[in-house]
Amino acid sequence: xxxxxxxxxxxxxxxxxxFMRLLVVFxxxxxxxxxxxxxxxxxxxxxxxxxxxxxxxxxxxxSAVSSEYLEEMAYWYTGLAxxxxxxxxxxxxxxxxxxxxxxxYGRLQTEMHSRxxxxxxxxxxxxxxxxxxxxxxxxxxxxxxxxxxxxxSDKKAGERNATFMIxxxxxxxxxxxxxxxxxxxxxxxxxxxxxxx
Numbered sequence: 071x072x073x074x075x076x077x078x079x080x081x082x083x084x085x086x087x088x089f090m091r092l093l094v095v096f097x098x099x100x101x102x103x104x105x106x107x108x109x110x111x112x113x114x115x116x117x118x119x120x121x122x123x124x125x126x127x128x129x130x131x132x133s134a135v136s137s138e139y140l141e142e143m144a145y146w147y148t149g150l151a152x153x154x155x156x157x158x159x160x161x162x163x164x165x166x167x168x169x170x171x172x173x174x175y176g177r178l179q180t181e182m183h184s185r186x187x188x189x190x191x192x193x194x195x196x197x198x199x200x201x202x203x204x205x206x207x208x209x210x211x212x213x214x215x216x217x218x219x220x221x222x223s224d225k226k227a228g229e230r231n232a233t234f235m236i237x238x239x240x241x242x243x244x245x246x247x248x249x250x251x252x253x254x255x256x257x258x259x260x261x262x263x264x265x266x267x
Contacts, residue, residue: 097164131178143245144212144236145200151182151250152198152218152234159186171239171246178247195221198232199212211232211249216242235260 130139133228163182170178189195200216218232235258237249253260 073104082131102239110262114251130243132243133240135207135245137207139213140205140207140210140238140245141203143238144205144214145203147236147247147250148198148200148214148234151185152196155195156190156193159189162240166247168245169245172249173239174248178250180248194227195225197221198234206259209237209259210240211235211259213253215255215258231255 095177098221130136147166147169150162163186166176166180197219198214198216199219200214202215204213204215207214213233213235215231215233217228218228218230220228232251233255235249235251235253236247238245239248240246251260
């Protein structure tokens with residue numbers, strides 16, 4: 071009788087061990103499936119980033135942005151860089167450089183600081199009135215054409231047609247400025263090959 075009781079307890083213990091093993095395997099499978107589903111959700115998410123002023127609808131995804139978004143952001147960054155006074159140029163440069171591509175940050179910082187030093191030394195202010203915006207969605211760059219006004223003290227020192235190109239790098243769902251320079255009406259994106267022909 072005692073032997074049958076021990077044998078029965080051993081069978082019960084073996085049954086419990088089998089049940090626990092099956093439960094662990096089931097839970098591991100559930101965790102793996104949840105991990106796969108979460109990864110798919112992360113890969114398909116769209117993040118909506120809003121520029122300071124919205125003039126048109128746009129979209130951004132994990133790997134691309136719409137040309138409308140490029141235009142909005144280029145317009146905003148160009149305003150930060152070119153609509154400046156000696157008193158506000160440092161703050162605007164700081165805002166601009168917050169979104170500088172880490173690989174190009176040093177160069178952008180040097181260019182922005184030298185422009186700020188020039189404005190302060192001469193007591194000059196500038197304003198850029200945009201007339202035309204041309205996006206290049208494939209290369210993530212935008213050309214902005216318009217009129218650049220310059221004042222020294224309270225006198226208008228100059229007015230000229232100008233074109234500026236701003237290029238971006240899209241990383242981690244965010245646009246970073248990788249280049250900002252003046253180009254020409256003939257070669258709005260400042261491509262070296264176009265300038266040599």
